[in-house]
Amino acid sequence: MFKKDENIILGISIGDMNGIGPEVILKTFEDQRMMELCTPVVFGNAKLLSFIKKVINCTTTIHGIDSLDQIQKGKFNVFNLWREGVNLDFGTLDDTIGKYAIRSFTAATQALKNNEIDALVTAPINKYNIQSDDFKFPGHTDYLNKELNGDALMFMVSEDIKVGLVTDHLPIQEVSQNITPDLIKKKVRTINQSLIQDFNVIKPRIALLGLNPHSGDNGIIGNEEQTFINNTVKELFDENIIVYGPYSADAFFGSEQYRDFDAVVACYHDQGLIPFKTLTFGTGVNYTAGLDRIRTSPDHGTAYDIAGKGIADFTSFKNAVYTALDIYKNKNEYLQSTVNPLKVSTI
Template identity: 65%
Template sequence: MKKAENIIIGISIGDLNGIGSEVVLKTFEDSRMLELCTPVIFANVKILSFAKKSLDAEMQLHGIDGLDQIITGKINVLNVWKESVNIEYGVNDENVGKYAIKSFVAATKALKEGLVDVLVTAPVNKYNIQAEDFKFPGHTDYLDQELEGDALMFMVQDNLRVGLITDHIPVNEVSSHLTEALIKKKIETIQKSLIQDFSINKPRIAVLGLNPHAGDGGVIGKEDDEIIKPVIKKMFESGTLVFGPYPADGFFGSNQYEKYDAVIATYHDQGLIPFKTLSFGNGVNYTAGLNKIRTSPDHGTAYDIAGKGVADHNSFKEAVYLAIDIYHSRNEYQIISQNPLKIKEKQL
């Protein structure tokens, strides 16, 4: 039986030819991590032992064949497959991609069934994971299908939080996806996440404009005035503290983002370029809006440095920390929401 404060972290191993195994093992090489959580790595103990040897790491791995064999305070490795896999660090291998998905699907199933408390995913290669039974651009879209809620990519580093209205779509399709319903849904998802996942009672949210200078009064595109502004106005009038749309070019450089609990970008690069510039490799990709918790590091497979032992594991470690923090925040939120007196106490 696990301790109440020691939660079970399910970990999907990602692309075995990338830096996933390295950043996972480096994170839990610090034995103090096992006082906060019990990791369960969905992979194969022989593969993790091979990675451990290449890193000259000294931690003990506990191989298990079922989740009923988890030992608290140990680094558990669930044998999702038994056969050997040919590992060639830095190589884009379709066969290796199949094992990344086996790990992820098994970990998601365990999360869905409540056998692990949260999920942290190591990076995959979006090209080699495509298969007949897995036609998703990445982790988020699959989780959106399997779990309850509406998934939203939410990049987090301390008090810097950046959400996206649209994510993995071509830039020339962004404007056609921006609808009143979608913008409203994303703002509502972020507001709910800030309250229940980050314990912010009255969150302030900024929305970035789509066009340069947020359209400049319609001179440089009409979407900001005709689609985004009306949504913000309606939601603000109904009590949501949402502001904008703000011109995106100077918003981060002028530190304007510090006035808000979250920033919503209209498309992928508009939000992720400034986020990754400011987060210095410590950022976390959190999938907000779902009934279960999933985080991941904000980097990819890094084939160019895979197998060299030089990968920085800070982002993965921060992903573990954030998953634990959100797990506790959600539990506290549920307790408070069921007791109106506690809500009043928290607001005083």
């Protein structure tokens, strides 16, 4: 049931190949010492990655395989998911490239479900060119929520700050009508459990941000806080979840109150991700919490403007790899510590 950390097989989806995804993947594993931490396998095509490797002047040694049972420890494995040639035009939005990005991602997800890989790191995709009759999801998280067990939550994490979202990819006009007491409770419980089992925080402290400016100013600027958010916080606290709020979002980050908490829960996408990326951009990681499998990704997009130039910073992708490995270890230790002891038989 439990696997030694040094044998972790890390699946990697290739992302939008006209962007910087393949570059940050190759650069991350250019350091051979990374293979001592895990066994990577990229879902894509070895010849294509070899071409990109030459373009960006990278020295990563590529080991092509034709089936997942050929994965070799200590190698940078590339699973040849397709054989045909693919034309790249770095920095260009291309529907065909989007199809290959999703082909890689869905195949890697299936391997994750089948326990052929132990964790998944996804390179950036473009949310526009991935749409098709077969894939109608805003991004990775929504698809994973459908395919895996649990309730997915976008959890942006770094050493200094962790931010979870009550709602994620919703138009701003739909946010308030979708936020309910039950949804807040579900998301806070997910974050609390993730902090315990995935990040080894024994007794998490969580802050909830208000929905409205100044948390409604006692009903002057919106009344959701008074109507149900205040009481929801109290009910969660009564469940022995240490959650405080709702806090006024603007002052919360500027005053560095976030440093007093293990995680911050924002009501909507930009309320949480703007301060997170301002504070951590280039080093943060997107973790899909709440599921029975592990998936992380870098905190940036395809960066078409610098694709193919060999200048992309791979720090965030490398941190996504480290985070996936740390969570795998923490989750296994948590499961081992909470498993029911064997019954002692008497004769």
